[in-house]
Amino acid sequence: MHGPIDFKITAQDGEARTGSIRTRRSIIETPVFMPVGTQGAIKGVRFEWLENELDARIILGNTYHLYLRPGIDVIRKLGGLHKFSSWSRSILTDSGGYQVFSLAKMRKLTDEGVEFRSHIDGARCFLSPEISMNVQAALDSEIVMAFDECPPGDAEHEATRKSLELTARWARRSKQRFDELHTAQSTNFSSSSEKKRQAEACTLNGMQALFGIIQGAGHLDLRNESLERTVEIGFDGYAIGGLSVGEEKDVMYGVLEHIAPKMPKVHPRYLMGVGTPEDLLEAISHGVDMFDCVLPTRNGRTGGAFTSRGKINIRNARFVDDDGPIDPDCLCSVCARYSRAYIRHLYQAGEMAAATLISHHNLAFYLNTMRSVREAIAGGTYLAFKNSFLEKLRENQDGGV
RNA sequence: GCGGCUAUAGUUCAGGGGUUAGAACGCCAGAUUGUGGUUCUGGAUGUCGUGGGUUCGAUUCCCACUAGCCGCC
Numbered sequence: 155m156h157g158p159i160d161f162k163i164t165a166q167d168g169e170a171r172t173g174s175i176r177t178r179r180s181i182i183e184t185p186v187f188m189p190v191g192t193q194g195a196i197k198g199v200r201f202e203w204l205e206n207e208l209d210a211r212i213i214l215g216n217t218y219h220l221y222l223r224p225g226i227d228v229i230r231k232l233g234g235l236h237k238f239s240s241w242s243r244s245i246l247t248d249s250g251g252y253q254v255f256s257l258a259k260m261r262k263l264t265d266e267g268v269e270f271r272s273h274i275d276g277a278r279c280f281l282s283p284e285i286s287m288n289v290q291a292a293l294d295s296e297i298v299m300a301f302d303e304c305p306p307g308d309a310e311h312e313a314t315r316k317s318l319e320l321t322a323r324w325a326r327r328s329k330q331r332f333d334e335l336h337t338a339q340s341t342n343f344s345s346s347s348e349k350k351r352q353a354e355a356c357t358l359n360g361m362q363a364l365f366g367i368i369q370g371a372g373h374l375d376l377r378n379e380s381l382e383r384t385v386e387i388g389f390d391g392y393a394i395g396g397l398s399v400g401e402e403k404d405v406m407y408g409v410l411e412h413i414a415p416k417m418p419k420v421h422p423r424y425l426m427g428v429g430t431p432e433d434l435l436e437a438i439s440h441g442v443d444m445f446d447c448v449l450p451t452r453n454g455r456t457g458g459a460f461t462s463r464g465k466i467n468i469r470n471a472r473f474v475d476d477d478g479p480i481d482p483d484c485l486c487s488v489c490a491r492y493s494r495a496y497i498r499h500l501y502q503a504g505e506m507a508a509a510t511l512i513s514h515h516n517l518a519f520y521l522n523t524m525r526s527v528r529e530a531i532a533g534g535t536y537l538a539f540k541n542s543f544l545e546k547l548r549e550n551q552d553g554g555v
Numbered sequence: 556g557c558g559g560c561u562a563u564a565g566u567u568c569a570g571g572g573g574u575u576a577g578a579a580c581g582c583c584a585g586a587u588u589g590u591g592g593u594u595c596u597g598g599a600u601g602u603c604g605u606g607g608g609u610u611c612g613a614u615u616c617c618c619a620c621u622a623g624c625c626g627c628c
Contacts, residue, residue, distance in 0.1 A: 192590050214589075252589045273591070299589075367589090398588040406588095427589040448590040455592045471583065502582095509592060 158363040159296065159390055161422050165532045169415050169441040172531040175422055177296040178361045179236070180243040182211040184422065184443040185527055187434065187520045188246060190451060192216040193223070194239045197451050198506070198513040201241050207487055208514075208521050212244035212296070214446050217289050218253035222272050222279065226292040234294030246446070247295035249286045249328070251302040251367075252395070252427070263303070265320065283327035291335045295362065299393065300328035302367040307401030314371040321369045322383045329387050332364045363390035365424060368413065371396055372405040377413045391422040394442070398428045407436055414440035431460060431523060431547060435540045438527055450520050454513030457501050461519065463549050468512060473498045486518035 163173035175182040189196045189204065191213045196204060204210040215235055220226070232238040235245060254261055254268045261270040267282025286301040301324050305317040366389035370376035384392060394413060397406045410425070414437065417423045424444035425437050434445055450460060457469040461481035466473075468480070479489035480497065488511045500508035523543075530539035 190590060197590070197592070216589080219590090246589095248589045250589095256589085257591075302589095304589080393589085395589070424589095429588045433588075447588050449588055452587065452590055452592085455590095456587080458587085467584085469584085506592075 157390065158361045161391070161420065167531045167534050167536040168439065170438050170531050170536045171441060171443065172528045173443070177244045177363070179296055180211040182244060183528055185434070185438050185524055186212065186444050187524045188212050188214050188444065188446040189517055190214045190446050190448050193219045194235060196517070198455060198510040199451070199517060203514060205243070208517055210243070210517070210521060212246060213241065215245050215247045215293060215295060216250070216253065217247050217286055217293070218250035218257070218281070220293060221250065221281070221289045222274055226289050230292045234292070236294060244297070245293070245295040246297040247290045247293050247299065249290070249299040249301040250281050251286070252304045254281060255304050265323070283324045284331045287328055287331040287335060291362070297391065298332060298362050298364045300325045300364065300366050300389070302369060302395055304396050304399060305369065305371055307371060307396065307399040307405070309371045311373055311376070314369070314373055314376050318369045318376055318380050321367065322380070325366050325384055325387055329364060329389070336362070365389050365391040365393050367393045367395040367426070369396045372401050372409060374409065374412050377409055378416070381413060381416060385418060389421070391424060392417050393424040393426050395426045397425065398433070406433070410437050410440045410442070414442050417441070431520070432544060434523070435527070435543060439536065439540060450516030451513045454516045455509040457508070457512065459512050460516050462546055464547050468494060468498045468501055468508070480512070480515050481519065484515065484519060485522070486515050488515040488518070
C-alpha cells in the first residue's frame with residue numbers, strides 16, 4: 155500500500171462500479187453505506203453488533219460535535235477516537251462545515267473561518283480549515299474531510315458562486331494544513347519523550363487520507379467549476395456536498411447524473427449525507443461509491459423502519475397485533491426474533507429498546523442492500539437489480555406490506 | 556342509615572341560560588437526508604350521568620334518581 159488509502163475497482167457496470175478501499179484499519183467494499191456516529195457512537199447500536207452481525211467496515215464521526223464535547227484534549231489524551239471509543243475499524247470524520255450551518259445558532263462567516271455559538275451551551279466558538287484539520291488529526295480518522303461551506307439547496311447562482319469560491323479557498327488551506335500536520339508528525343516524534351509517548355498512542359498517524367468537497371448547489375455550471383478547482387488541488391477522494399439540503403429531488407438527481415461521472419474515476423466518490431434507499435441506488439447508477447446518512451438511525455429512533463417493500467411507521471395502529479417481523483425478507487437478528495406488534499408496544503410505552511431494535515434493523519437493511527448492489531454490479535446486472543428493487547419498494551408504498 | 560361534595564372527550568379538569576362546548580395529556584396520522592432520542596405539523600373524539608320540571612330556548616337553573624368520594628352513626 156503506497157498512500158494512506160488504496161482504492162481498487164473490481165467491476166464496472168454502466169457508470170456503476172464496485173471495488174474496495176483499503177485503509178490502515180479495514181478493507182471497505184464499495185459501494186458502501188457508512189453508519190453515522192456523530193459523537194463517537196452509532197445512536198442506539200453497540201459496536202459489537204456493527205462488527206459482528208452488520209459487518210460495518212467504516213463509520214462516521216463528527217468534528218463539530220467531538221470538538222465541542224468532550225474536546226480534543228480528552229480524545230488526544232486517550233489515544234485518539236478509535237482507542238477512546240473502542241472502534242478499531244475505519245472512521246471518516248466530517249469537517250464540521252455542515253454542522254456550523256445546520257446546528258449552530260449565531261454564526262459569523264469570514265474568509266478566516268466561522269464564528270458560532272455552541273448548540274450545547276451557547277459558548278462562542280470558532281472553526282476554520284486549519285482548526286478542523288487539527289481536530290481531525292487528533293481524532294485520528296482514516297478519512298478526513300476538507301472544511302467547506304454548505305449553502306442551502308435552493309441558493310441563487312450568484313450566492314452559490316461566492317460560497318463555492320470560499321469553499322475552494324478553504325479546500326486549499328485544508329490541504330496545506332493537512333500536509334503540514336502529517337510531515338510534522340513524522341519528523342518531530344523523536345525529539346522528546348513526551349511526543350514519543352503521544353506517537354505510540356497514535357502509531358498510525360500520518361496515514362490519513364483527505365477528501366475534497368464539490369459544491370455548487372443545483373447549478374450545473376458551478377458544479378463543473380467546483381469539480382475542476384477541487385481536482386486541481388488534488389485529494390485522495392472527492393465528495394459531492396450540498397445535496398438533499400432543501401432542493402427538489404429531481405434537482406439532486408440532475409446534479410448526480412451530471413457531475414458524478416465526471417469525477418476522477420481512480421478515486422472514491424462520496425455523496426455526503428444521502429439518503430433514502432432510492433437515492434442510493436440512483437447515485438450508484440451514476441458512479442458514486444460511498445454514502446452516509448442519518449435516516450436509518452434517526453428514523454429508527456422515531457418509529458420509522460425501512461423495508462424491502464417501502465417505509466413503514468411502527469407507531470401505526472395497524473401493527474397493534476401484527477405478529478410478523480418488520481420486514482419479512484430481512485435476515486437480521488431483529489427480524490428473526492421480534493414482531494411488529496411487540497416493537498410497536500415498546501415504542502408506545504417509551505421503551506428505548508424500540509429505538510435500538512428499529513435502528514439495528516434499518517442499518518442491516520442498508521448494509522444488506524449495499525451487499526446486493528455490489529453483487530449485482532459484479533455480475534453485470536445492476537440495472538435489472540435496481541429496477542426490480544425499486545419496484546418492490548413501491549409495491550406497498552401506502553400501507554399493506 | 557344521615558349529611559356534604561362531585562358527575563362535561565380515553566384520562567385529569569375548565570366553562571357557561573342563546574349559532575359550531577374547550578385545554579392539557581393520551582390517541583390517530585404525517586414530516587425528518589455530512590443526527591438535538593429533540594422537535595414540528597395536522598386530525599378525530601362528547602346522548603355535557605339518567606328521568607322530569609321552569610323557560611321562546613337547558614349541558615348550564617330547580618327536583619328526583621343513580622353512581623363515586625368524604626365525614627358522621
